[in-house]
Amino acid sequence: MSSPWVDASSLLLLVLPKTAFSPILAVALIAFSVLWFCPGGLAWALSRAHSCTIRGPSGFVLALAGTAAHRVLKRLADTLKASDLMAFSVGFTRFVVASRPETAKEILNSSAFADRPIKESAYELLFHRAMGFAPFGDYWRNLRRISATYLFSPRRIAAFGERRRDIGQQMLADVQDHMAMNGVVEVKKALHFASLNNVMMSVFGKRFDYSKGEGLELEFLVKEGYELLGAFNWADHFPLLGWLDLQGVRKRCRALVKRVNAFVGSIMEEHRKRRVCGDVVAGEGDFVDVLLGMEEEEKLSDADMVAVLWEIIFRGTDTVAILLEWIMARMVLHPDIQSKAQSEIDEIVGVSRSVCDADVASLPYLHAIVKESLRLHPPGPLLSWARLAVHDVHVGDHFIPAGTTAMVNMWAITHDESIWAEPNEFMPERFIREDVSVLGSDLRLAPFGAGRRVCPGKAMGLATVHLWLAQLLQSYKWVPTEGGVDLSECLKMSLEMEKPLVCKAVPRW
Ligand code: HEM
Numbered sequence: 001m002s003s004p005w006v007d008a009s010s011l012l013l014l015v016l017p018k019t020a021f022s023p024i025l026a027v028a029l030i031a032f033s034v035l036w037f038c039p040g041g042l043a044w045a046l047s048r049a050h051s052c053t054i055r056g057p058s059g060f061v062l063a064l065a066g067t068a069a070h071r072v073l074k075r076l077a078d079t080l081k082a083s084d085l086m087a088f089s090v091g092f093t094r095f096v097v098a099s100r101p102e103t104a105k106e107i108l109n110s111s112a113f114a115d116r117p118i119k120e121s122a123y124e125l126l127f128h129r130a131m132g133f134a135p136f137g138d139y140w141r142n143l144r145r146i147s148a149t150y151l152f153s154p155r156r157i158a159a160f161g162e163r164r165r166d167i168g169q170q171m172l173a174d175v176q177d178h179m180a181m182n183g184v185v186e187v188k189k190a191l192h193f194a195s196l197n198n199v200m201m202s203v204f205g206k207r208f209d210y211s212k213g214e215g216l217e218l219e220f221l222v223k224e225g226y227e228l229l230g231a232f233n234w235a236d237h238f239p240l241l242g243w244l245d246l247q248g249v250r251k252r253c254r255a256l257v258k259r260v261n262a263f264v265g266s267i268m269e270e271h272r273k274r275r276v277c278g279d280v281v282a283g284e285g286d287f288v289d290v291l292l293g294m295e296e297e298e299k300l301s302d303a304d305m306v307a308v309l310w311e312i313i314f315r316g317t318d319t320v321a322i323l324l325e326w327i328m329a330r331m332v333l334h335p336d337i338q339s340k341a342q343s344e345i346d347e348i349v350g351v352s353r354s355v356c357d358a359d360v361a362s363l364p365y366l367h368a369i370v371k372e373s374l375r376l377h378p379p380g381p382l383l384s385w386a387r388l389a390v391h392d393v394h395v396g397d398h399f400i401p402a403g404t405t406a407m408v409n410m411w412a413i414t415h416d417e418s419i420w421a422e423p424n425e426f427m428p429e430r431f432i433r434e435d436v437s438v439l440g441s442d443l444r445l446a447p448f449g450a451g452r453r454v455c456p457g458k459a460m461g462l463a464t465v466h467l468w469l470a471q472l473l474q475s476y477k478w479v480p481t482e483g484g485v486d487l488s489e490c491l492k493m494s495l496e497m498e499k500p501l502v503c504k505a506v507p508r509w
Contacts, residue, residue, distance in 0.1 A: 116132065
C-alpha cells in the first residue's frame with residue numbers, strides 16, 4: 001500500500017500541468033507536500049532526522065492550542081501505536097511525546113534533556129533567570145541548592161507547620177462566610193487566597209487580609225502571568241510571526257513585568273531597611289532575607305532576585321489550589337470515601353482539637369485520596385514545562401536531534417489500562433493495597449516530574465495539600481448543590497476544572 005504523502009504528491013503532479021503555475025512553483029509545492037506528509041510532520045521532515053523511525057502524525061498538530069491537548073495526544077498515540085514515543089510538529093518546532101513509563105523515565109532522567117524550551121512569554125516575564133527555565137548549569141544549580149536548603153528543606157517545611165495551620169483556619173472561616181452570605185461556597189476562591197498567603201508567608205514573611213481588599217495587586221499579577229504563560233503563542237512556532245506580536249503577548253508581558261518589578265522590588269526594599277536596622281535574627285528570616293544575606297560571590301543581582309521570587313510565588317500558588325479543588329470535587333461526588341476519611345481523622349485526632357501537621361503522617365487513607373486525585377487529575381498532565389534536547393541523543397532506538405522539545409504525557413500514563421486497573425474510577429483503596437511513591441522514582445505516577453528538574457516544591461506542596469484537606473474534612477461535611485459536580489477539564493497552564501466547584505459546607509460539630 002502506498003503512503004499517503006506519495007498519493008498526495010502524485011495528485012498534485014496530475015493537477016499542476018493544467019494550471020498556469022511556473023515549474024519552479026510546481027516543484028516547490030510538490031516538495032512542500034512531500035515534507036508536509038512525512039511522519040512527524042513538517043518540522044521533522046526539515047530536520048536532519050527526517051528518515052527517523054518515530055511514528056507520528058503528518059502536518060501540524062494543533063492540539064497544543066486547545067484545552068485538551070493531553071487527551072488528543074493520547075488518542076493520537078494510541079491510534080498510531082506510538083505510545084512509547086511519538087513525533088509531531090507544531091509549526092517549525094519538533095516535538096516528541098512519551099506516553100509510557102519506560103520512555104518517560106529515559107527522557108526525564110537523561111542529562112541530555114536537562115534544559116527547557118523557553119517560550120516568548122516566559123522570556124519576557126524574566127523566567128529565563130528563574131529556576132524553572134534557567135539553562136542547566138552553574139546558575140541553575142546554585143538556585144536549586146539555595147532553595148533546597150532555605151525554602152524546601154524538611155526542617156523549613158516542618159518549622160512552617162503552625163503558620164500553615166493558621167492559614168488553613170482562616171480558609172475555614174472564609175468558607176463559613178461564603179456559606180453565610182450565599183448558602184453555597186465556590187471552593188477555589190477560598191483555596192486560592194489561602195495558597196497565595198501560604199507562599200507569601202514563606203517567601204516574603206507577609207500575609208494579606210483579602211476580605212479588606214489587601215493583596216489585590218498580587219492577585220492580578222499571578223492571574224495575568226498565568227494567562228500569558230498558559231496561552232498558546234503562534235509566534236513560538238512560526239518565528240516570522242514574532243515580529244508582529246499579533247496576539248499582543250509581548251506587549252502584555254512587558255506591562256506586567258513593570259508591575260512585578262514594582263511589587264517585588266518594594267518588598268525587597270522593606271527587607272533591606274529591616275536588615276539595616278538590625279531587625280533580622282540570623283537563620284530566622286524569610287526567603288528574601290536569605291537571598292539578601294548571601295555571600296558576595298554567590299549574591300544574585302536585584303533583577304535575578306525578582307525573577308526567582310516571582311517564579312516561586314507564581315508556581316507555588318495555583319498548583320496547590322487546583323489540586324485541592326479536584327480533591328474536594330471528588331469528596332462531594334463520593335460521600336462514602338469522604339466519610340471514611342473523616343472517620344480516620346476523628347479516630348486519630350478526636351473531636352476536641354483541630355488537626356495539625358504532626359497528625360498527617362498517621363492518616364494513610366487521606367494520603368491515598370491525594371495520590372488517587374493526583375493520578376486522575378494531575379495538575380500538570382503534560383508535566384507543565386517541557387524539556388529540550390541540548391544535544392543529539394537516542395531514546396530507545398530512536399535518534400532525537402538537538403533542539404527537539406520532549407514532553408511526557410503523564411495523564412496518558414496515569415489513565416493507561418495496561419498499568420492501572422479501572423483507570424477512570426476514583427479508588428483510593430488501590431494505594432492502600434500498593435504503596436506507590438508520587439515523588440518521581442516510579443514513573444507510573446510522577447505528577448511532580450522526575451530527574452534533575454523534578455519539582456523542588458513537591459514536599460512543600462504536599463504538606464499543604466494534606467494538612468488543608470484534613471482541616472476541610474474535619475470541620476465540614478461537603479455536599480452537592482442542585483447543579484451537581486461537573487468534572488469537565490480545561491488545560492491552561494495547569495489542568496483546571498472548567499466549571500468551578502460550587503457546593504455546600506455543613507459544619508460537622
Ligand atoms: C501540587 C503541587 C505541584 C505540582 C503538581 C507541581 C508540578 C511540577 C512539575 C510537573 C514540574 C516539572 C518537573 C519536570 O520537568 O520534571 C515542576 C517544576 C517546578 N515546580 Fe512544581 N509543582 C507543584 C508545587 C510547587 C510548589 C509549591 C513550588 C514552589 C513553591 C513549585 C516550584 C517549582 C519549580 C521552581 C519548578 C521548576 C524546577 C526546575 O526546572 O529546576 N512547585 N512542578
